[in-house]
Amino acid sequence: MEEKIRLNKFLAERLGLSRRQADDAIAAGKVLVNQKPAVLGARIDKNDKVCYNGSIIPYSVGYLYLGLNKPAGYVCSRKRQGDFPTIYELLPEKYQNLKTVGRLDRDSSGLILLTNDGDFAFKMTHPSFAKIKVYIVELDHALEPLHQQEISDFGIEIGDGVSKLGLERLDETRIKWRVTMSEGRNRQIRRTFGALGYTVVKLKRIIFGKYELDKLKEGEFMEVERV
Secondary structure (H helix, E strand, O other), X not given: OOOOEEHHHHHHHHHOOOHHHHHHHHHOOOEEEOOEEOOOOOEEOXXXXXXXXXXXXXXXXXXXXXXXXEOOOOEOOOOOEOOEOEHHHHOOHHHOOOEEOOOOOOOOEEEEEEEOOHHHXXXXXXXXXXXXXXXXXXXOOOOOHHHHHHHHHHOEEOOOOEEOOEEEEOOXXXXXXXXXXXXXXXXXXXXXXHOOOOOEEEEEEEEEOOEEOOOOOOOOEEEOOOO
């Protein structure tokens, strides 16, 4: 006999929610099991019909994982922002239902992951899992040694807390840097350097967890395995 799984775990994996968010959705009456309001702590199996906000959630899903080398100037939303294209314009129809795992802002480039596996997306982005991300960053002028020490040793206050980044100099001009971080606050790298009077003119992500950009050219993508 097939073992039933907890409803909140099922919702979290399929929708990319936390278990707490799934429980909140159940408590709010947004989830139906076999056309009846779900209850907290419920368990389901493949014979149960689960609906969330009126949409059926398939019990079995063929998961896909995609790595894309996002060019600068593209947005990660599904709709264009003004004249700026969306990354989904780079993808064939079979990948249009995938969701981005985190984001890169419009002016940034590099590795972006997409998937329909909510559990994977959650574990790649939730702060508790501390996934390492590595970027190549170019500044508008040389980073002072004192500022380098402030960023890497003490951290910089950027309004929503202290930002601490790992820095490795990549050239003698002190303009190009390899930046390592395990957080993912909105525009964190740009705001960190900006707080000290620098402008990031180029930002490219090359590593996200165990995934690397490798030899993908800008605009190219490839299916990857979950690791």
